[in-house]
Amino acid sequence: MATRRIKKSGSELTSLLDDDGVAFQRTDDWWFRLSTLATYIKGKLSNATTSVAGLMSASDKTKLDKYPEPDGTTAYQNKLAVFNSAGTAVEPGANFTTGVADGALSPNDGALTSGRLVAATASGIETKTPSEVKSLLSISENTTTTSEITTSSTLTKNTAEIYYQTTAGITTTLWAGPTTGDYVVVLNASGGDTTLDGDGEVITSATTLTLSAGERAELVYTGSRWRRLNTTSLAMPTYKDASLTTQGVTAGTFYLFGFYKAPAADANLTQASATQVLGSANGSYAAHAFIVAGGAGSVSSGQVGLRVTGASIQDDGTYTGSDSEVLTDNIATLSTDQYLETGKKWLGQVTFELYIVSGAPATYSADFNYGLAKYEDFGNRPARLSDVEVITVAGANDSGFDIIVRKHSTTGWTYSAAAFKPTPPVVVQMSTDHSTARQLINGDTHAYKRAGLAEDFASDSSEGIVVEVVTTTNNAVEILNAHLGVKERV
Numbered sequence: 001m002a003t004r005r006i007k008k009s010g011s012e013l014t015s016l017l018d019d020d021g022v023a024f025q026r027t028d029d030w031w032f033r034l035s036t037l038a039t040y041i042k043g044k045l046s047n048a049t050t051s052v053a054g055l056m057s058a059s060d061k062t063k064l065d066k067y068p069e070p071d072g073t074t075a076y077q078n079k080l081a082v083f084n085s086a087g088t089a090v091e092p093g094a095n096f097t098t099g100v101a102d103g104a105l106s107p108n109d110g111a112l113t114s115g116r117l118v119a120a121t122a123s124g125i126e127t128k129t130p131s132e133v134k135s136l137l138s139i140s141e142n143t144t145t146t147s148e149i150t151t152s153s154t155l156t157k158n159t160a161e162i163y164y165q166t167t168a169g170i171t172t173t174l175w176a177g178p179t180t181g182d183y184v185v186v187l188n189a190s191g192g193d194t195t196l197d198g199d200g201e202v203i204t205s206a207t208t209l210t211l212s213a214g215e216r217a218e219l220v221y222t223g224s225r226w227r228r229l230n231t232t233s234l235a236m237p238t239y240k241d242a243s244l245t246t247q248g249v250t251a252g253t254f255y256l257f258g259f260y261k262a263p264a265a266d267a268n269l270t271q272a273s274a275t276q277v278l279g280s281a282n283g284s285y286a287a288h289a290f291i292v293a294g295g296a297g298s299v300s301s302g303q304v305g306l307r308v309t310g311a312s313i314q315d316d317g318t319y320t321g322s323d324s325e326v327l328t329d330n331i332a333t334l335s336t337d338q339y340l341e342t343g344k345k346w347l348g349q350v351t352f353e354l355y356i357v358s359g360a361p362a363t364y365s366a367d368f369n370y371g372l373a374k375y376e377d378f379g380n381r382p383a384r385l386s387d388v389e390v391i392t393v394a395g396a397n398d399s400g401f402d403i404i405v406r407k408h409s410t411t412g413w414t415y416s417a418a419a420f421k422p423t424p425p426v427v428v429q430m431s432t433d434h435s436t437a438r439q440l441i442n443g444d445t446h447a448y449k450r451a452g453l454a455e456d457f458a459s460d461s462s463e464g465i466v467v468e469v470v471t472t473t474n475n476a477v478e479i480l481n482a483h484l485g486v487k488e489r490v
Helices: 034-047 058-065 130-136 430-434
Strands: 003-009 012-018 023-027 030-033 117-121 124-128 146-149 162-165 171-173 183-188 194-197 208-211 216-221 226-232 238-244 253-256 258-261 267-270 275-278 287-293 303-313 319-328 339-358 364-375 383-394 402-408 426-429 445-450 455-457 464-470 477-488
Touching (some): 208 216, 319 339, 339 364, 364 464, 402 430, 426 430
Parallel strands (some): 146 162, 162 183, 171 194
Antiparallel strands (some): 216 226, 402 464
């Protein structure tokens, strides 16, 4: 064989090209045509029993041979892990047998239990739970933990990521010996100021930091001090206005930002007279119906409830001409001074009605005050009342004039059989703040203001604000303008 081209590796010939252009390759002690080299390598892979330079060892080949094809053929290849989420044990392939418990899998073993993965580990092929696989892959959950703080205390590192203070005036001390990168968020969710103490470490510029109501401090330790990454506080107040005049009107109690309509006398319903009406037909009240119980109802047997019926209106404008809502399905569970109101609002005449829930009671009765309530809840948003201001031009002298800001809620009500008056809790009151200097002088302009308030009300707990104006002289108010400042609560 004549040689045109020879390739050497050191002193050894490794490849050549003959006169006919046929390529040869030196492998072990033999020369092969390149066209037959693939057949040679395949044979080595299929029959390897000892290490062959440039190919693989017998143990490597055994690893390749380990996993059968699901269709049962004798071809071998590496397999992807299979996750079974079927809910029951299923067969990954024809060569996997049933009934094998979770654990190590041999090449032909293993019904795969629901919710587990097949994973290759240092111990071999095993079934693993998803959380175990996460651990193998070093995947961690991204979770945020929170913790409430009600008293002055010292934080423990890594107990939580976000702390919220719910008591005004307390001091929260950060942990001792912080290291670079330590991170914490503290939110003042109370109604007053709170304090952060760095335990000797500087927080921004001093060792203590005051947080006002609603303020948040996001802190990271830089190695020399705690620095604030972000600061948020409640926004500027949103103001809502209302006006009133009592010209041509007799003295009495008037309401702004809502109203109460409730008779002084209570309702005394029985099986013989089971209904009580309130309001006038077609009256545009759009208010919640409420009761204040005079005590537990009486039922001779079975169970009796109390409901409201009439035409309802929702805040989205949905009108229902014939509607009802249950105040309680068991009058025997009522307690004295208990306040209940409907979630729905009502138009026109409404009816309070005792009705039989179960059984056939011969006698039953309940005594309660009743009425309609409308209050300012700022679009059903959780909010904080921060400011109140009222400017009044007097139309007559009135020594008994008063302004009362009330927080409408389910607490603070008092039942009265003959002299009921809606009296939810007082937030601020002019006669308390101004003492005797609260009189209206005919023709003069008068003012009442309170700032820095922190009265919270919830969006889902029948809470809001009503301003009550009391006059004891006819035509006392020529014009009155009132402003409420409110902040959306964090």
